[in-house]
Amino acid sequence: MSSEPNRKFEPGKLTVAQRLKLLERMQSQRAAQSEREPALVPRDSSKPVALSFAQQRLWFLAQLEYRASTAYHIVGGLKLTGALDRSALQAALDRIVQRHEALRTRFVLLDGAPVQCIDVTQPFELIVHELGTHPQAHSELKRLSEQEANAAFDLSQGPLIRGRLIVLGEQEHVLLISMHHIVSDGWSLGRLTHELGVLYDACSRGQPDPLPTLAIQYADYAQWQRHWAQGPQLQAQLAYWREQLQDAPALLELPSDRPRPAVQDYAGGRVDFELDAALTQGLKDLSARHGTTLYMTLLAGWAALLYRL
Secondary structure, eight states: OTTTTTTTGGGGGGGGGHHHHHHHHHHHHHHHHHHOOOOOOOOTTEEEEEEEHHHHHHHHHHHHOOOHHHHTEEEEEEEEEOOOOOOHHHHHHHHHHHOOOOGGEEEEEEETTTEEEEOOOOOOOOOEEOOOTTTTHHHHHHHHHHHHHHHOOOOOOOOOHHHEEEEEEETTTEEEEEEEEEEEOHHHHHHHHHHHHHHHHHHHTTOOOOSSOOOHHHHHHHHHHHSSSSSHHHHHHHHHHHTTHHHSSSSSOOOSSOOOSSSSSOOOOOOOOOHHHHHHHHHHHHHHHOOOOHHHHHHHHHHHHHHHO
């Protein structure tokens, strides 16, 4: 494969020899990386756990401004059609919170620094709204959805996940789930939806939890990350970014079509456009050659544009 550096990665078209060579290279890279990194293992749960760097950023923004925190809500809605077993749904939600420590984590100050406080499992508080006889049920559903999305979380008190079940009829329900980004992300929302379906099916049949036990929790990763990013590794990272940002302006002034508001409102905007088939394929090929996803390539292009502006 070294003689064809620009060839697109197509595992199904590789010869056996090429696959073995690729596997050996991947194993060698993983071995070299593992020698530089500490092992990711379960932590000592009796000791306080520092925040991951991502959590620390979000915690800081929450302390800085109320609206900065509400801008980082992860909100999802599921339309449930057919007869609903509410007790099975409640049991499935309870199990998810028990399964994932992050969903029962609060963030408190200890000696002036934020730490993760993982609570014992409590029943998931599911608020039920009966709208079956409401004269404007769908308008009320929209109002409740907006209210749920914008209701603030208290990072120090928790819980940082909550839900509402909107009953529109015997065969029609909407489940709203909200989490703070400090304990979740967009990918996790998809994972939660999948696990909820599996657990609901098991609970409704009176069967035990079919999901495998989690060997690692997010707090374990946070501890690993803190241990890894120290000493020479941390100094190398800091030196790189200090060099890259040494001539950066103190205030970012991007060209815009209107004045910047005095107070940021975090209201997002959206511009839709299409990339033709040829350009899309070219971007996919470029991503394959560099071992990245299409998303990563587009994000790099956006970053380059912002840099030039």
